[in-house]
Amino acid sequence: MSDNRPKVFVTRRLPDAVEARMGELFDVRLSAADEKLSRDQLIDAMREADVIVPCVTDKIDAEMLDAAGGRLKLIANYGAGVDHIDVVGAHKRGVLVSNTPGVMTEDTADMAIGLVLAVTRRMPEGLKFMQSGAWEGWAPTAFMGQRIGGKALGILGMGRIGRALARRATAFGMSVHYHNRTRLHPSTEKENSAQWWDSLDQMLANVDVLSINCPHTPATFHLINERRLKLMKPTSVIVNTSRGEVIDENALTRALRREEIAGAGLDVFEHGSQVNPRLRELPNVVLLPHMGSATVEGRIEMGEKVLLNIYAFADGHRPPDMVVPDMI
Structure with missing residues (x-):
């Protein structure tokens, strides 16, 4: 050698x-x-x-x-x-x-879709209930969630992962919306069936699911803050497979507790492995240990x-x- x-x-x-x-x-x-x-x-x-x-x-x-x-x-x-x-x-x-x-583009996009389904269909709640041994059979109104087909997905950050997520969301029957620093070429928008929003605030008010797919920079730190969370529908959910610092975690926790939004799926956290303990207590939150590329x-x-x-x-x-x- x-x-x-x-x-x-x-x-x-x-x-x-x-x-x-x-x-x-x-x-x-x-x-x-x-x-x-x-x-x-x-x-x-x-x-x-x-x-x-x-x-x-x-x-x-x-x-x-x-x-x-x-x-x-x-x-x-x-x-x-x-x-x-x-x-x-x-x-x-x-x-x-x-x-x-x-x-890690395809793997992370898969995980984002997995989180969307887990939150909207209340999978962790069902799993916990089954593991408790309390289930006695099917009931018409038990564990009702939301259908994602026909819903609007907002993608914050339309890079490689955002575009891979758009393809998956389209297959599930969702309409795709995105906010980016720069608008994609019209041919790329058409390829991904995506509608661009110049205003993040306006996009947030019009989507049912928000996926965070942008990097953490000084410009994106706490981009999703208390003011912007209040713009979202009370039935909307947020998933984050990118960087935890993009979301003000305390503001998100308050919004979830007040039922100002319906749920969240998080694979990343604002303070790394120091997960906000209040998030762990909420039944409408799915938390994963940074598994997006795993x-x-x-x-x-x-x-x-x-x-x-x-x-x-x-x-x-x-x-x-x-x-x-x-x-x-």
Whole structure:
């Protein structure tokens, strides 16, 4: 094996096939414990490695990059979202950042539809009732939910995942509406049977289901706040498979408790793993542990993209999935 192989530090356990290939290609240090690293542990890792492979649980800011010294040259993120990484700060310090776009599109869109069905058809309530052993048979008015066919779906963020969700929603007989920073090309709108709304407020007042599919940026932080929640129909539901910070979680909890909206399905949370305990108490909320991309196929494909980005960097080329500040 060549002594010129880059030293790579991986912060969490990855699929076995990905870790095995990393060991063949690079001088790699893997995470045996698969536990979230502390700030100091991350800094130590960046001091000792040419490449670090973090994921969404690893926050890397400018102060940490300064403390890391000059060895680190690439942050090869295991995931598409990079809001946990100071991309601008890394760029200023000559550290490249790459991600894994596209591979989780279909899986996340599947999960969004799953949450829509779970909330509108009250599946968790039915499951809990069955597991309690209390069911004594069918009743005409028991666990009545809402039909999604004929309902209006509003998509906040019409990127890859938003468009994949639009295709699925159309198959279920829903009409598709979207709000985006920029309007899609007319041919793309036609392909996705989607209607654009320049005003987010107006779209919210006219849809039955809202799906959050935009990234977390300063502009999208608490984009769905108390004022906007009050614009929605009392029969409407919200699902979020993107970033928790887009929704003001306290305002959402109040709206759900007051029955100002009918329900919510959340795969991501404003404060990461620190889930608002009041949300757990509500029967009209479905909570999942960030499972949107959790398929065997998707996680292996993410790893393959990480491998390709590191390999290109080690070979003296630009990583194919490099993230630059202008993209944020």
